[in-house]
Amino acid sequence: MPEQQEKITALRRVASQISSDEDLESLLGELTRSACQQGGWDLGSVMCIDLAHGYGVVMARYESSRLPQKMQDRWELATSPSLIALQSGEPVYIRDAQHTTRFPGYRRDALARNYRTVLALPMPSSDAEGRPMVLTVISRSVREVAEEDLTFMAAVVDLGAIAVDRAHRRRAQLEANEQLQRILGSQRSLLRNVLAGDSLQALAATLGELLGGAVLVADFSAGHVVGSASALPALYDDTQWTRWLAGSGGRELLGYIHDTLQHQRDGQVMLPLEGEHRLAAHIEALTVDDEQVGALLVVGDAPPDTLRKLLLENACFALSVQLMRSVIRYRFETRTLTELFSEIVERRFRDSEDVLARARRLGLPLAAPLRMLVVDFAGHGSHRNNLMLECSRQVSGLAKQLQVPMHMVTLGSGLVCLLPVDAEQVAVQARFGRRIADALGRVLGHEPIVVLGETFEGLEPLAIEWERCWRMIRVARDYGRSGMLEMPDLGALPLLIGAADATDVRHFISGTLGKLIEYDKRNSAPYLETVTAYLRSGCRSQLAADAMGLHVTTLRYRLARIQELFGLDFDTPERRFALELALQLHQLTTGAELGKR
Template sequence: MPDPLSRMSSLRDVASRIITDADVDSLLNGLIEQACRHGPWDLGAIMSVDIAHGDALVIARRDPSLLGRRLEDRWELATSPALVALQRNEPVYIRDARETTEFLGYRREAHERGYRTVLVLPMSSRDMQGRPMVLTVSARRIVDVSADDLAFMSMIVHLGAIAIDRAHHQRAQAAASAQLRRVLGVQSAMLQEVLAGGSMETLIEMLSDLLDASVLVIDFYGGAIFSSRSPDRGMYDLDAWRAVLDGPAGMRLREDVRELTTRNTQRRLAFEVSEGQKLSASVEPLSVDGEIVGALLSFGDGEHNDLRMLAIENAKFAVSVQLMRSVIRFRAETRTLTELFFEIVERRWRDANDVLERARRLGLSLTTPTRLLVVDYPHRPAASENRSAECNRVTAMLAAQQKLAVHTITVGEGLVCLLPLDGGTDESVANAAMTAFGRRLCSTLAPLLGREPILVLGDTFAGLEALAKEWERCWRMIKIARGMGKSGALSVPDLGPLPLLIGAADSPDVRAFMTGTIGPLIEYDQGHHTPYMETLSAYIRHGCRSQACADAMGLHVTTLRYRLSRISDLFGIDVETPERRFAVELALQLHKLVESRLPADQVT
């Protein structure tokens, strides 16, 4: 029996030899070599235990006498003591493998390879796939193993486990360092691509290679979707995947992603490509000046470690810089067109030729026959998201589908479209196409805006003054539609005679008629805080029936008659004859229309 000093020296030798092996495979082979050299063992092996599949796999072996012979590398756990050693967390000692009745696999191989005693020791370390391991040593003769022998072998295995864990850690660090260098290299290349004015497609390809995943970028301003590759190549090739994104599924994806980026919850999207087929993606918002202008999607279930999150954050920066160009271009074009439009419709120009020349530089020809289309968005909370860019994109897309030229102008909470008439097309055909375009635009914007907007298609105009007048007419119709609770694509018949009346109310003759009929009554009410105007309106509204009017106003009929008497005495207003009643009712209606008109600053 070796003395304690000799065994301590052996352990020191084992430790010094094992620790010099940085490679895991060399380390495993060295551990078997040292275990055999410092004990009575002739053969050895290290096995990984694949519990899920019921196998023990040999991953390192020492057998000097049978190097040229093919040996068994896979053992069923039912015939191997490896699982027993792991479950009990203690060595399994087989004194004579040729005589064992418990482990028949060893009994058969012991005769083939000429060994007798077997010792199986569990290891506290795992292989590269995370499977537990055991060390097995065999002797060609029968060896009686004492408790000290077991303790000595267990110490060797423990030293080996420490070295294996160190090697795994070093390998993981080396892989992380290599990945970090790769990430930093790709990020540097991405930023160089952005600063050099490269394309979004090239940027997306770089990002897709970096994350090893299918990547999408959605541009909320430009409306484009940029894709690197299909997220499921078995389901779609690249062309089929891009066709999906260009179709209704792509429209749904834009809306779902836009809604998701406004929440502060976990940003994970289950995208329904078609019925029964869903793809999962992580969604990261892309911002410019604090405004969300797009989103970055990565498909799959990649590991969200710190390195991957660093790559995504830097990718978001690079893509946001790229999207900033779309934002700046849209804002500049919108601001310039909007300023020019309101300079015209508010008649603030001094030189008409100068305005026309500026319009021509922006692609507008205001001297050719053109139709005006005005869209008024539904009322939304002040903090709601600005949808102007998306509405502009939808408008341009529908106009292109119907082969119509369109110039889109953002006006506050609305949209103005200038639709030039093609000189080579019959006017009636062109007008029919524009009417159809207006109806389709209204229905397409409804889901985007939450409900149907108000849309008015004006008449043909040419010139600056004609544009200003047409704008005023369309805006009057929108204000009336707002008051009546109407929406959708509207025309003059849809609103009755009100647009004509409100247009006529601006003339001096009509204003003189209103002033002469009910002007003194209005001034008296304002100066004395009397209810005479309200009483007269209610009386006419109820067909000059005293009792019905008194009941509606919550008055005694005597009080009502007293007020009507005072109105007659003070202002000479008499509604007892049909002619006088019509004149007073018309004056009241015109006054109501004029007073209900919105101030001009609410347009912008």
């Protein structure tokens, strides 16, 4: 009983000695010392087992002798009982290490340091790198190990494992607290930088340092992507990467990012770059008023942990505040230009000089020759809140790419680009319009109507040119036309209809041919076809009959019936012109109605 009490007392001492809040190295040293002193051993060590490299590495040791001795800190696992202890999960007992043939490494060390009995015990714990651990105790004399000794040492090992796990948790908690403090500090730093007016490039560089890797920030309002450092260091250094982002590669990447956000607001993505290269990154949408205005991409294929997610949330908040400036500036400039343009085309101004001065302050040279390009996408994707921003970004990007100077005005269902007139720019402006139709067609799912007008100069000519362009858009809508159009493209009659009141056109057709058209529909009669063929042949009966495959007598009979039933007269040039015009307008309006269906 006294011996059992001594063991319990010894365990209490071990528990009290290893329960302090020391670092792992100090804790393992204390564990080794306690195991030796309370268990009656002369030497001891804790070793981590590096299975990948085949070595056991001493982490802490204790020796009762104060005489300096040369001690080995790394053991080959092939010559150590530690690996056997780990694999079996049981203690390994070497009664006399000086005479063992199983462990030649221990035999050499035992002879050199004059010790005999060795006991290796696996520990149910691991070091900071996840490597398993083994406690080894040594006696300078040959010692028999009883069952009570093994039980005592197993209890010491279990207490040590609890202490090691506690140390790991404490270290993890300290690291988490430090990281949390860094995150909070980074949030304050980022917001200070935003409020101080730092550029998006500077913020991206700061984020790259905080996140420990390359980041990209996409700004949809400005239409560009900036980076902290090269995302492909094997291909580009930082300077080359910045140049690549500023060029066509960056514009394509911006488009990929924008398309990606239509399907997922965050998570891991794989973005295609030039050639076969792909960019793995974690993407986070940046929003202002529930509208996507950009994105943050952290390059790498590892999903963020909890604290990193918190840092990303803070970074997204700071970047959204920064991008809000771009959005506000875009909306202000858009509203200001739109208001000025509306005043001019609606002729709501009194002082033309004041209007010209306001235009000059906005950088718009209305006193110089200009050309108008109007983009109409009414009815396409109107459910998307950021449609105007997206289309504006596409048009601005194309203008930069083709080096077309312009001033853009946004309207309710489209855009107006005012282009300075330059002899060298005429062909480029037409190509610019076609590229806009193609690019916005991919965004909207259907080609918009793009009208390129004529040269004008001054306020009243601008209003007149706008009316002409808008009239052409209305005609194109009615006749199902889309894509790039210039004034001659639709012909004279559609423009005439666009200029005239639609009700008057319908009344004219009805008053001239209405009864004949209704009769043909009710009776499946060929009278409208007969009138059309007769007028196209120049009112020559034989030519009209041949065109219709009829005998001339049959044609003359039909003409007589038409005059009898409907009172149509072909005798005077005025009546023939009225009939021809009514037929043309009927065909055009019928085609427009079919196009709308």
